[in-house]
Amino acid sequence: MSRVALVTGGTRGIGAAISIALKDAGYKVAANFAGNEEKAKAFEAETGIPVFKWDVSSYPACAEGIAAVEAALGPVEVLVNNAGITRDAMFHKMTPEQWGEVIGTNLTGLFNMTHPLWSGMRDRNFGRVINISSINGQKGQMGQANYSAAKAGDLGFTKALAQEGAAKGITVNAICPGYIGTEMVRAIPEKVLNERIIPQIPVGRLGEPEEIARCVVFLASDDAGFITGSTISANGGQFFV
Ligand code: NDP
Secondary structure, three states: OOOEEEEOOOOOHHHHHHHHHHHHOOOEEEEEEOOOHHHHHHHHHHHOOOEEEOOOOOHHHHHHHHHHHHHHHOOEEEEEEOOOOOOOOOHHHOOHHHHHHHHHHHHHHHHHHHHHHHHHHHHHOOEEEEEEOOHHHHHOOOOOHHHHHHHHHHHHHHHHHHHHHHHHOEEEEEEEEOOEOOHHHHOOOHHHHHHHHHHHOOOOOOEOHHHHHHHHHHHHOHHHOOOOOOEEEEOOOOOOO
16 A cells, blocks of 8 residues: 655645655655645646645645545655745844744744644654754854754754654654755856855765655665664765764
8 A cells, every 4th residue: 555645745746746755655645735726736737736825934834735635645655844935034134924934834833833743743653753953953054044044944943853753653853955947046146056066065966856765765765674763964075974
């Protein structure tokens, strides 16, 4: 029987690659999105992966959204917390709204999504929670105090929850991508990409969304059952921890 996987922010960028890779690996996949209906519907039509709209920063919306996914596909056994946003500003110019939105989606979103699913995973003695953090949560990034704080928080959440889930067959891991060639990164002017960003990456190129997706498929698998509380740094050699 194929397992059910839910990917937040699963209709674009890294999340879309994760949804597709999990489907190709035999999972029944649901992809959540926030508001870009046109993109989500095109993704659904193209891949056959059902899409579900809700905001991960709202606990009631997550509980309702998860119930809709489980009614359609069955109990969620693999959760990929991928949805994320940036609201960059130097700290002296950062507004409470920019702080709150990023913490709400990128950190509180993990609580909101994982908490409603946790009891079911415990009851079934199986679960996979895979959190997409960031290199900037490991090393910090100027202009991203909010994002770096949230992504570092994701790593603490991962390590704490891994200890709670271990005896119940639930693994909790994180992936920290470096620069990945999504729309967001490709929108950076080519000159900046070629002269400032790519020279910082020892492998000499951006990562591909599929390279993150393959890490997710491995962590979701039965083969990865002894790996929990870990962080995979997928950044082309840019930063080691
Ligand atoms: P994109 O901006 O391409 O896609 C983001 C996805 O998240 C979209 O599907 C979006 O939905 C969804 N989303 C955003 N906010 C919410 C919300 N509140 N509720 C539900 N869904 C939401 O992002 P990337 O693919 O670039 O990034 C994916 C993850 O990887 C993020 O967590 C990001 O921080 C992390 N990351 C990315 C890196 C990169 O280089 N791209 C590097 C390191 C980490 P909608 O389409 O409706 O807006």
